Amino acid sequence: xxxxxKLKNKDNHKQLPSNRKKRTLFIILISIIFLVIVIxxxxxxxxxxxxxxxxxxxxxxxxxxxxxxxWLGRDMFTRTLMGLSLSIGVGLIGAIGSASIALFLGMAAxxxxxxxxxxxxxxxxxxxxxxxxxxLILIAFTLGxxxxxxxxxxxLTHWPSLAxxxxxxxMQVRSAEYVQVSQKMGKSQxxxxxxxxxxxxxxxxxxxxxxxxxxxxxxxxxxxxxGLGLSPHEPAIGIILSESMKYLSSGMWWxxxxxxxxLLIIVxxxxxxxxxxxxxxxxxxxxx
Amino acid sequence: xxxxxxxIGFRYGNGPWLFQGVNLTLEPGEIVGxxxxxxxxxxxxxxxxxxxxxxxxxxxxxxxxxxxxxxxHPVQLIFQHPEKAINPRWKMHKILNEGWKPNKEVLExxxxxxxxxxxxxxxxxxxxxxxxxxxxxxxxxxxxxxxxEMTTMLDAITQTQIWHAVIEIAKKRKMGIVVVTHESxxxxxxCQRVIDFNDFS
Numbered sequence: 001x002x003x004x005x006k007l008k009n010k011d012n013h014k015q016l017p018s019n020r021k022k023r024t025l026f027i028i029l030i031s032i033i034f035l036v037i038v039i040x041x042x043x044x045x046x047x048x049x050x051x052x053x054x055x056x057x058x059x060x061x062x063x064x065x066x067x068x069x070x071w072l073g074r075d076m077f078t079r080t081l082m083g084l085s086l087s088i089g090v091g092l093i094g095a096i097g098s099a100s101i102a103l104f105l106g107m108a109a110x111x112x113x114x115x116x117x118x119x120x121x122x123x124x125x126x127x128x129x130x131x132x133x134x135x136l137i138l139i140a141f142t143l144g145x146x147x148x149x150x151x152x153x154x155x156l157t158h159w160p161s162l163a164x165x166x167x168x169x170x171m172q173v174r175s176a177e178y179v180q181v182s183q184k185m186g187k188s189q190x191x192x193x194x195x196x197x198x199x200x201x202x203x204x205x206x207x208x209x210x211x212x213x214x215x216x217x218x219x220x221x222x223x224x225x226x227g228l229g230l231s232p233h234e235p236a237i238g239i240i241l242s243e244s245m246k247y248l249s250s251g252m253w254w255x256x257x258x259x260x261x262x263l264l265i266i267v268x269x270x271x272x273x274x275x276x277x278x279x280x281x282x283x284x285x286x287x288x
Numbered sequence: 289x290x291x292x293x294x295x296i297g298f299r300y301g302n303g304p305w306l307f308q309g310v311n312l313t314l315e316p317g318e319i320v321g322x323x324x325x326x327x328x329x330x331x332x333x334x335x336x337x338x339x340x341x342x343x344x345x346x347x348x349x350x351x352x353x354x355x356x357x358x359x360x361h362p363v364q365l366i367f368q369h370p371e372k373a374i375n376p377r378w379k380m381h382k383i384l385n386e387g388w389k390p391n392k393e394v395l396e397x398x399x400x401x402x403x404x405x406x407x408x409x410x411x412x413x414x415x416x417x418x419x420x421x422x423x424x425x426x427x428x429x430x431x432x433x434x435x436x437e438m439t440t441m442l443d444a445i446t447q448t449q450i451w452h453a454v455i456e457i458a459k460k461r462k463m464g465i466v467v468v469t470h471e472s473x474x475x476x477x478x479c480q481r482v483i484d485f486n487d488f489s
Binding site: 176177178180181182184185186187196199200 | 338339340358359360361364365367369372373374375377386387424427
């Protein structure tokens, strides 16, 4: 019996040459390096490459212009890279804002008594009952659009589901015996929140933050595409996509294809990082 | 210095009364046992004594004043399951020092190995964890100790060791103890008097 068990273990070992944790860490590392390259590329790249160059209009992809050029002769590869790093920047600010709101409201709902809980739960339901995009457009439009409008809009619309998760987590820890013991040891509410509750919800917060990211980037692109977001001078992905719509019918497929694909890859990369971090640190699933 | 529970009654929501009219006076240095069948409210009564719940009827007084709501509670409760009373994300030394810094003597009496302090809770057994819970609850400001089936799930040797240490420390500091257990032998050995919870439900 025991020897057969041992044999089984050995077989398992052969199937998975490197263990799960290492592979997950590897994927996370690769994804982060990729993102850093994209961001650095977008920041450091020569702006001279996107100036209008009418001699080189509408060129299909070639070695010189990897993603081709548009109707004004601007290099699409450079525009895409700059657009992506802008999108990631907007996504970062939006996601940090949303995650902070979620953390604050989730904690407040779970610790500040019944009235606060009811009010915040109602607020969460209210925001969840309307599609993100509608509220986002409304807020961005009210604030006059542009960078400021869209960032505030993103931060104010993406928190509800994460806030709900955090509220549930905090409530669960708060009733744990070790928290009750801590109270009887004379620890203050703040001390307990900082030492007992925060470490417990940190993984959830981090995962939630990483999974918010792709959402935020996509919504930013969508709103910009509709013309309510960033201003048309900026090389945002949404702008590139909406401009290229006009030229698609004349056969210039590369204008929309490559930027769209890149956006998809970036979003998937963030999603991958989030999922893999979840696998690493979620206590309920860390062992699978 | 006296812990007094007067006419305590408790029920959950609008359910039937779990118990009513429970009286208990605990002097410093006194050891009182509580016995009764499962589900008769022993644990709830312990939680009331330690200030975790407020009774529906009656009052608990410490030094003829109501139990303090803030600060270090003079009545400390030790739970049956140490795994739940310990934050799984803390290392053992942080858990041990949460209320006070137990001195060497206490650690030695309870048989806590220095090596354990650097471990995570899931790297220790239930008996080892319970020693930490006991050490944590024995702060200098603890006047009364409620042991709610403290050693029920431990083996006989660990049980004796823990009780030995607790009794010794309690004697030295004139600490009162409430013992909840199903084991009549342990009860006879430890307690000066016994309350049967059958009488109250």
